[in-house]
Amino acid sequence: MPDIRHLDEVAVRISGCKYWLWRAVDQHGVVLNEILQPKRDKRAANRLLRRLMKSRGFIPKRIITDKPRSYSAAKREVAPGLDHWSHKGLNNRAENSHLPFRKRE
Secondary structure, eight states, X not given: OOOEEEEEEEEEEETTEEEEEEEEEETTSOEEXXXXXXXXXXXXXXXXXXXXXXXXXXXXXXXXXXXXXXXXXXXXXXXTTOEEEEOTXXXXXXXXXXXXXXXXX
16 A cells, blocks of 8 residues: 655634644545644744654655645655655645634634
């Protein structure tokens, strides 16, 4: 079974302040890790990747993301040999994981 992780971020407002909810989802749609960050930058993407690998104990075979360049920059720093696919349509699994959260919001 391929070890694929879908990574995505979504903007949320908490007490009037904008934050980013970063999520890592496996190929079956199960949320593996999520963090809340005030910025959408390389440092936040780096933190998500490191926490994901630390919690699972291994580097995934492939990550699939949408277009932000912060993922590529973080991947080069954390796991340079990791296969990275970046395309808007491929990341629907992670996008769909935000739907229950959006309904509650």
